[in-house]
Amino acid sequence: MKKLSANGRVIVQGTKDYEEKRQIFNKGIQRFPSVIVLCKTEQDVTEAVRFARQEDLEISVRAGGHHIAGTSVTHKGLMIDLSEMKEVRVDEKQKVAFVQGGATLGDVDQETQKYGLATPTGTVSETGIAGLALGGGLGYLRAKYGLTCDNIVAANVVTAEGELIRVSEEDYEDLFWAIRGGGGNFGIVTTFEFQLYQVGPEVLAIDVMYDYKDAKQVYQKLDEYLETAPNEVSLNTMMMTMPPAPFIPDFLHNRSVITLTGMYDGDPKEGEELIQSLRDLAEPIVDATAVIPYTKLQSKLDAMVPPAANFYGTSLYFNELSNGLLDELSTLLGHAAFPAMFQLWELHGKMNEKSEDENAYSVRDAKYVLLVDVMYEGGGQKEACVNWTEDLYNRLVRYSYNRASYMNGVEPHEDIIEQTYGDNFSRLQGIKRKYDPHNIFRMNHNIDPTKKKPVKE
Ligand SMILES: Cc1cc2nc3c(=O)[nH]c(=O)nc-3n(C[C@H](O)[C@H](O)[C@H](O)COP(=O)(O)OP(=O)(O)OC[C@H]3O[C@@H](n4cnc5c(N)ncnc54)[C@H](O)[C@@H]3O)c2cc1C
CATH class of the missing domain: 3.30.465.10 (Uridine Diphospho-n-acetylenolpyruvylglucosamine Reductase; domain 3)
Structure with missing residues (x-):
């Protein structure tokens, strides 16, 4: 094999580190690149791209390797691994x-x-x-x-x-x-x-846990709060059945809950008053709201991420919590055929004050985004898990905002990509045709340069 650069390391199957380097966050993705280039410099990346083109190898790019769709790993192609370029x-x-x-x-x-x-x-x-x-x-x-x-x-x-x-x-x-x-x-x-x-160094971190039986009330009251919420506050909720993990107190094991986490970025004293009603959306099970270092808040959820699991995921944006959607949200855990995390994050403030074409990220009017991560055990369960998750998507899509999904949390289905980018899609296609007409960079949520827009009836 031609040496690709002075700094980067070339790893092929059967050599040291190959097994470790081809693995990503989602263990359900098992692909075998022909070559992994562990880049150390920008020049390593340019050389890797030229080499892949010369050898006609499909390129994938791995940074953190966290996309659940596993688009950072090619099968048989060349994986450009940036994970050592961390400065x-x-x-x-x-x-x-x-x-x-x-x-x-x-x-x-x-x-x-x-x-x-x-x-x-x-x-x-x-x-x-x-x-x-x-x-x-x-x-x-x-x-x-x-x-x-x-x-x-x-x-x-x-x-x-x-x-x-x-x-x-x-x-x-x-x-x-x-x-x-x-x-x-x-x-x-x-x-x-x-x-x-x-920002910080200390911030007011909101962290309240409610019983899932109160889901409807929690979401109705949260929705009311958001009508006048200040831009200093951003809030995420997660619905899940707590695992019997050693770092979780016994009384929460196997209990279905909603967590409300977030941050007030401003004077914590003023913030405490402004977020008080969020601590009272229903009877809290746990309230760990406190002023903590920003870096601590930013890693607080790390322990909740299941290690070495197989995932399949989906996502949808919503611009209102209709009664039908609230009914679905408050019964999700009871209906779940697989262990899953359902996250509903509110969207307001600066991110929504931009126009839809300010940059390629097009969804600027939605009020919530749902992120669903479903876990399965072993390859045998994959098909059932995919079917269950896609059925859920099909049930919820009627409530969605323009049938749009968060690209960072959804599988790369062609129609979802086009629906989400909306009017930005054709502009993206034009830029793709100009800079990557042969679709060299296609292991992603692909803007296919050749795709013709279907004619609307
Ligand atoms: C545990 C967990 C927590 C998460 N939390 C959040 C969150 O709080 N907020 C949020 O918005 N999202 C979150 N996500 C979703 C996250 O945004 C996506 O998974 C995102 O793709 C992760 O980036 P990565 O570099 O790790 O991905 P990778 O899997 O390495 O890459 C994802 C895609 O981007 C491409 N890519 C990566 N790097 C480059 C590059 N340098 N140049 C060109 N293309 C590149 C890859 O080829 C691939 O197609 C979370 C995901 C997980 C698994």
Whole structure:
């Protein structure tokens, strides 16, 4: 095999580390790349792209490897692994973080907080920043400062031609628009530049657990709260049956609950008053709301992420909690055929104050997003799990906002991709045709450059 670069390591089947490096977060994805290139520099990435093209190998790009659809792993092609490119550098004066494509959210938060700064990311520290940022990025700063993708101010991108370019509002403006929400379709981002804001070091972390039997009331009251919610608050709920895990108190084992987690980004004293009613949506089972370090909040949910599990997932946006949807939400756990986490996150504030075509991320009017992660044991259960999850999607889609789904939490179904991007889809297709006409970057939520829009009756 030709040596690909001075710095990167080439790993093939049967050699040391191959098994470890081909594995990603979702253990249900078992694919075997012919070559894994463990990149250390931007040049390694350009060389890997050129090599793959020369050898006609399908390319996949792995950053944090957390997308449940497993689009970071190709079968038999060449996997460009960025996981060792994790450097984060802060320009305190400009309030910009330079973040390499393989960094995790934890890497970003740890470094930026040294300066009392942060950029909006997500809620679990081991998630990769690259996939999250390219597809949106929903975290506890979304209402105040927008999505992660809204805060990309520039990026270094390796194109389908294997060239390294810097995209920003001034240079390659079309590509800059497309990477902010359009996923990995347009090139490989080796370095992001993110806008930073003063955050923390301590923040008011909202953390209340309710009994699932109160689901309807909790959601009705939450919906009322959101009518006047300040942009300092962003809130996530999760419905699940608690596992009998050692780090969970015995009295919660196998209990069906709704957790309400979130953050108030402002003076904690003022915040306490403004979030008081959230602690009283029903009779709480546990209330662990407290002022804690921002970095602690950003890794608080890590322990809840099941290790080494097989997943299948889906997602939908909603713009109202209708009675029909509330009935569904309050019976989800009872009907679940598999262990599952159902997360309903509210969307308001800065992320929704942008227009639908400000960048590629198009969903700016929805009030909630549902993220469903379903777990199955062993390959034998996969088909039943997929069918069950798709049935659920089909049941809920009637309540959805424009049949749109969060790209970072859904399988890459063609129709879902097109429905979600809506009017932005044809613009994305045009940019794809310009920069990647042969669809070299297709292991993602693919904007197919050749796809014709179906004629509407
Ligand atoms: C435990 C867990 C918690 C999560 N929490 C949140 C959350 O709080 N908020 C939220 O918004 N989402 C969350 N997500 C979803 C998350 O946004 C997606 O899984 C996202 O894709 C993760 O990015 P990654 O780099 O780890 O993904 P990967 O699986 O490595 O990549 C995902 C896709 O992006 C492409 N890609 C990756 N890096 C690059 C790059 N540098 N250039 C071009 N293309 C690239 C890949 O090829 C692939 O198609 C969570 C997921 C998990 C599993």
